[in-house]
Amino acid sequence: MTRSRATTIGFGAVLLWSLLALFTVGSAPVPPFLLNALGFTIGGAIGVLWIVAKGQTGVLRNIPPGVYAFGTLSLFGYHALYFSALRIAPAAEAGLIAYLWPLLIVLFSGLLPGERLRRGHVGGGLIGFAGAAVILSKDGISIQSGALAGYGLAALCALTWSSYSVISRRLGSVPTAAVTVFCIGTALLSLAAHFLFEETVWPVGLTGWGAVIGLGLGPVGLAFYIWDIGVKQGDIQLLGVASYAAPLLSTLALILAGFAPASWPLLLAAGLITAGAALAARTSVKQNRLTPR
DSSP: OOHHHHHHHHHHHHHHHTTHHHHHHHTTTSOHHHHHHHHHHHHHHHHHHHHHHHTOGGGGGGSOHHHHHHHHHHHHHHHHHHHHHHHHSOHHHHHHHHTTHHHHHHHHHTTSTTOOOOHHHHHHHHHHHHHHHHHHHBTBSOOOHHHHHHHHHHHHHHHHHHHHHHHHTTOTTSOTTHHHHHHHHHHHHHHHHHHHHOOOOOOOHHHHHHHHHHHHHIIIIIHHHHHHHHHHHSOHHHHHHHHTTHHHHHHHHHHHTTSSOOOHHHHHHHHHHHHHHHHHHHHHHHHHHHSOO
């Protein structure tokens, strides 16, 4: 596979992730852990079909158990937090805060060995978090405690996924087939958590089931496989920049579907988060061009 083709495939993950909030809202009132279990069961099935078609079942035995544990706990933790945040806080606001993960990836990457955190990284971080501040203050300083908890969960989402992504860059030799085990493990953990902490509430009608199936096929399924291909075989810097379009695309999807109003504070927040992340990413790209490899 060529580098340009792998990069193009990776772009598909960004588009699919921009639908995560929309499908999550559409799946209500399914509780978070059950939604996790349903979505990742479908996502795992995609991987099983892929492995069988490729004849790669043997490769899974050569992957260290620690890698499986790392990937499974990361996927489970992120999505459990994300779905919970969107059940507690307004969807658009929580989604935008959760989508600070691209910005955090840039900041954390600058602290890795061989990298350097520059003023552009810090400036981008400040702009991005200014966007989050716009969200939290758009209705004044009287924030309901329930919504505040949702915002906190969304922030943990961003921290979880950015940490997972940065650490994963050091696991480039792990085959994409491992994502199948990540998905299946996440589904099993979510099912256990559902039985322990939640009441079973199934999707409502064709719309609800369609949203759940859409989650499993796209944002919590195919997206992880094609993202893995993109970051391992494509232009990871270009893909990093592309991922900063996800917050804006996610918000626009919610607005078009009627789940969020097209308010100026919301659009301003989306623009600030996207602009801040793009500035940080541009700094990283320039730094990589100047640094001998």
